[in-house]
Amino acid sequence: MSQAPIAIIGTGIAGLSAARALHDAGLPLHLFDKSRGSGGRMASKRSDVGSLDLGAQYFTTRDRRFSETVRQWQAEGWVDQWSPTLFQSRGGQLKSSADEQLRWVGQPTMSAITRGLLGELPVTFSCRITEVFRGEHQWTLVDATGTSHGPFSHVIVAVPAPQAAALLSSAPKLASAAASVAMEPTWSVALGFAMPLSTTLEGCFVQDDALDWVARNRSKPGRDGQLDTWVLHGTSEWSRHHLDLPKDAVIELLHGAFAELIDCVVPAPEFTLAHRWLYARPSQAHEWNALTDARLGLYACGDWCLSGRVEGAWLSGQEAARRLLENL
Ligand SMILES: Cc1cc2nc3c(=O)[nH]c(=O)nc-3n(C[C@H](O)[C@H](O)[C@H](O)COP(=O)(O)OP(=O)(O)OC[C@H]3O[C@@H](n4cnc5c(N)ncnc54)[C@H](O)[C@@H]3O)c2cc1C
Numbered sequence: 458m459s460q461a462p463i464a465i466i467g468t469g470i471a472g473l474s475a476a477r478a479l480h481d482a483g484l485p486l487h488l489f490d491k492s493r494g495s496g497g498r499m500a501s502k503r504s505d506v507g508s509l510d511l512g513a514q515y516f517t518t519r520d521r522r523f524s525e526t527v528r529q530w531q532a533e534g535w536v537d538q539w540s541p542t543l544f545q546s547r548g549g550q551l552k553s554s555a556d557e558q559l560r561w562v563g564q565p566t567m568s569a570i571t572r573g574l575l576g577e578l579p580v581t582f583s584c585r586i587t588e589v590f591r592g593e594h595q596w597t598l599v600d601a602t603g604t605s606h607g608p609f610s611h612v613i614v615a616v617p618a619p620q621a622a623a624l625l626s627s628a629p630k631l632a633s634a635a636a637s638v639a640m641e642p643t644w645s646v647a648l649g650f651a652m653p654l655s656t657t658l659e660g661c662f663v664q665d666d667a668l669d670w671v672a673r674n675r676s677k678p679g680r681d682g683q684l685d686t687w688v689l690h691g692t693s694e695w696s697r698h699h700l701d702l703p704k705d706a707v708i709e710l711l712h713g714a715f716a717e718l719i720d721c722v723v724p725a726p727e728f729t730l731a732h733r734w735l736y737a738r739p740s741q742a743h744e745w746n747a748l749t750d751a752r753l754g755l756y757a758c759g760d761w762c763l764s765g766r767v768e769g770a771w772l773s774g775q776e777a778a779r780r781l782l783e784n785l
């Protein structure tokens with residue numbers, strides 16, 4: 458009888474990091490995602506004005522293994538360095554803030570990374586898993602339409618902590634660890650201008666009431682589009698306070714904050730888009746690496762097990778795969 462595959466729920470960078478490690482070790486697996494494509498919070502959104510990075514803006518590497526992996530991604534042509542002209546804004550004072558930090562982006566879109574990692578791996582998209590339960594020896598998943606999937610030998614849950622908690626109910630310790638993680642929201646807004654704004658600014662770290670970060674999308678390698686498109690992120694606190702505001706109102710408020718921040722004329726945008734990330738980042742970092750119930754064969758990974766950054770999510774996926782292989 459052939460070996461039952463491993464189920465991986467989530468095709469963000471954590472789930473795909475685990476998937477690649479297990480696939481490379483020769484194990485069969487099957488991925489599931491509720492979205493239509495891979496990437497989760499580091500996916501780019503296709504829009505009328507080209508592809509937009511509404512979630513992760515760039516990533517840095519501190520861990521040696523991740524640095525080496527990113528160099529391989531670079532050789533594959535999936536990523537490139539992004540060296541924006543950086544500013545910072547504190548208390549309304551905008552000033553240049555150049556640094557030496559190496560920053561990476563997927564190219565030509567952020568999604569190139571998870572698309573590359575996914576390759577030909579078996580995946581079911583548009584499939585929200587609502588239940589994960591174990592029979593005598595193997596696992597079954599149930600999706601939102603009531604369809605069952607399985608059997609599976611092991612399950613890796615690679616979704617944001619609040620969504621993971623429900624899927625981990627077979628292992629109450631894991632479920633309660635996931636349930637203890639608070640995640641903060643972020644409102645993300647894109648504004649597209651017909652005439653390029655008259656500024657050298659390409660990225661700005663902001664500390665004010667509303668804005669946290671501003672980036673000029675076309676300054677990233679390989680980005681297309683006719684308009685000069687900007688991505689604005691609200692702070693966690695502002696986003697929490699304005700969680701249920703209609704998108705038009707969010708766009709108006711963040712457009713206003715952007716116009717106040719930047720030292721140039723900001724006309725009415727030709728194009729606007731708002732996206733609410735309900736579970737954008739964990740409110741604090743953890744040092745769990747991954748969560749494990751080796752006896753049951755149930756694992757959880759994601760940025761919330763570590764640093765709340767792309768690097769943390771990738772490392773967490775590697776750790777879930779390592780522990781699973783160790784316990785075979
Ligand atoms: C606005 C914003 C800006 C950010 N900026 C940066 C940055 O500049 N640099 C940086 O390093 N990090 C940044 N981050 C954080 C970074 O994006 C995340 O740390 C990382 O992408 C998390 O990856 P993950 O795989 O753990 O989770 P996710 O990317 O959230 O992947 C989880 C996947 O699971 C799927 N899923 C969820 N529930 C289910 C279910 N029930 N059934 C099936 N599928 C399910 C989702 O659709 C998703 O694809 C940012 C995040 C946001 C939101």
Ligand SMILES: NC(=O)C1=CC=CN([C@@H]2O[C@H](COP(=O)(O)OP(=O)(O)OC[C@H]3O[C@@H](n4cnc5c(N)ncnc54)[C@H](OP(=O)(O)O)[C@@H]3O)[C@@H](O)[C@H]2O)C1
Pocket residue numbers: 515516517543544545554555556558642643662663664669670690737738765766
């Ligand atoms: N909005 C969200 O939901 C986010 C979720 C998760 C991460 N988010 C942002 O990701 C960025 C990635 O962090 P990291 O990989 O550590 O990148 P760094 O570029 O090193 O930035 C970290 C932090 O340091 C400050 N900073 C860095 N460079 C400069 C600079 N040249 N001038 C001024 N300040 C700099 C900055 O912090 P502030 O508190 O000072 O704004 C950076 O945030 C990171 O941007 C996360 O916020 C978003």
